[in-house]
Amino acid sequence: MADRNGDIARICQSALERPPERRPAFVAAACGGDEALRREVESLLAQEVGADRFLETPALHVAVHQLQDVTGGHHATLEAGSRFGPYEVRDVIGAGGMGEVYRARDSVLQRDVALKVLPDAFAFDRDRLERFQREAQVLASLNHPNIGTIHGVQEAGHVRALVLELVEGPTLADQIARGAMPIEDALPIARQIIEALEAAHARGIVHRDLKPANIKVRADGSRTAAPSPRARP
Numbered sequence: 001m002a003d004r005n006g007d008i009a010r011i012c013q014s015a016l017e018r019p020p021e022r023r024p025a026f027v028a029a030a031c032g033g034d035e036a037l038r039r040e041v042e043s044l045l046a047q048e049v050g051a052d053r054f055l056e057t058p059a060l061h062v063a064v065h066q067l068q069d070v071t072g073g074h075h076a077t078l079e080a081g082s083r084f085g086p087y088e089v090r091d092v093i094g095a096g097g098m099g100e101v102y103r104a105r106d107s108v109l110q111r112d113v114a115l116k117v118l119p120d121a122f123a124f125d126r127d128r129l130e131r132f133q134r135e136a137q138v139l140a141s142l143n144h145p146n147i148g149t150i151h152g153v154q155e156a157g158h159v160r161a162l163v164l165e166l167v168e169g170p171t172l173a174d175q176i177a178r179g180a181m182p183i184e185d186a187l188p189i190a191r192q193i194i195e196a197l198e199a200a201h202a203r204g205i206v207h208r209d210l211k212p213a214n215i216k217v218r219a220d221g222s223r224t225a226a227p228s229p230r231a232r233p
Helices: 002-016 020-031 035-046 058-070 126-140 172-177 183-202
Strands: 087-096 099-106 111-117 150-156 159-165 215-217 223-225
Touching: 002 020, 002 035, 020 035, 087 111, 126 150, 172 215, 183 215
Parallel strands: none
Antiparallel strands: 087 099, 099 111, 111 159, 150 159, 215 223
16 A cells, blocks of 8 residues: 555656646556556546646645655755755754755855755656756746745755745744734735735746745844745746
């Protein structure tokens, strides 16, 4: 069962990195004549049909990540105090389906950054890694005060990570959890999110994972929508 679940997770993940019109042929080839396997994969992928393409389909990705957990899929991890290229890892500050995020110190430029370590299943798939690197290059070209900056991509050993601007402060999800926000606080946040999205859309980039947990509210009152490695150019 673990092997079959692993096949389903692998095929679904790879299918999601291809244009919708190319997925049926890919799935048919990947399943190699196993009709039961093909039906299971297509059942998961079908959850995306009709969904708003501005966002990833949460249920589909949750299912895939659960299958990866069953088969022993895991994220590469870094230890506090360890070195990752020119960066000294301080502590973990977040985790999600796209990997763990660490606070780190850039020993060359003497600044704090965020390191987002890619999951092993993502980092070792050549097609997906090449797509990720192309998208990171596009995202790095964005320059807007309400969009977190991508400083680069770092690799050390078998571990790959995005080097991101470290945005201090709670997330919008944290603020919402504390209760209803006054309109005078909510409107500036909404305005800055819209301005950030307009800037991205002008470059042909759709975030695909916009949610309160991905939006930081800084102490100085400015808001920064974190860039996503799953943005679609």
